[in-house]
Amino acid sequence: MFIAHLPAGYLLSRQIAKSHPAKGALIATGLLASVLPDTDLFWFYLVSDRQSVHHGYMFHWPLFWGLIAALSWGLSRALGAHGAGSFILVALANLLLHLALDSVAAGVGWLRPLSTIEVNLVEVPARHNWWVWNFVLHWTFGLELAIILAAGLTLRRDLLRRRPATP
Numbered sequence: 001m002f003i004a005h006l007p008a009g010y011l012l013s014r015q016i017a018k019s020h021p022a023k024g025a026l027i028a029t030g031l032l033a034s035v036l037p038d039t040d041l042f043w044f045y046l047v048s049d050r051q052s053v054h055h056g057y058m059f060h061w062p063l064f065w066g067l068i069a070a071l072s073w074g075l076s077r078a079l080g081a082h083g084a085g086s087f088i089l090v091a092l093a094n095l096l097l098h099l100a101l102d103s104v105a106a107g108v109g110w111l112r113p114l115s116t117i118e119v120n121l122v123e124v125p126a127r128h129n130w131w132v133w134n135f136v137l138h139w140t141f142g143l144e145l146a147i148i149l150a151a152g153l154t155l156r157r158d159l160l161r162r163r164p165a166t167p
């Protein structure tokens with residue numbers, strides 16, 4: 001998935017944070033987590049010189065994020081920071097959503113490092129010289145556009161609700 005991670009993260013985070021007193025902070029945490037796995041693109045382009053698929057990196061391993069979430073939850077309990085649980089939950093939910101959406105048109109190793117088997121729901125054929133066109137011109141890109149449209153309409157509605165009524 002290319003451009004719909006942040007909008008998808010907004011749709012998910014606002015649902016999780018719906019009635020939470022720290023709603024804004026939870027949504028912000030969710031938005032950050034929704035794009036966090038793709039920060040491995042810096043490594044992909046700047047360090048490894050595109051030698052391996054970035055979905056193979058640890059930031060695209062669901063079990064890695066599950067372990068980080070479990071350790072964070074354990075640490076927060078040990079420190080008595082009970083309010084951290086909601087933030088860990090919204091972050092983990094968004095991280096897993098990112099990886100689920102990445103699994104639609106590309107491979108994600110849901111059991112890495114235990115197994116190299118990848119989940120790839122739809123195989124996108126290589127028809128164009130520039131690889132980006134293979135994805136942008138494939139029907140699965142319509143899913144991205146639908147998520148962006150839904151998030152845009154939802155954000156607009158949320159902002160209008162927050163606007164104070166004029167006399």
Ligand SMILES: [Zn+2]
Pocket residue numbers: 037038060098102
């Ligand atoms: Zn990704």
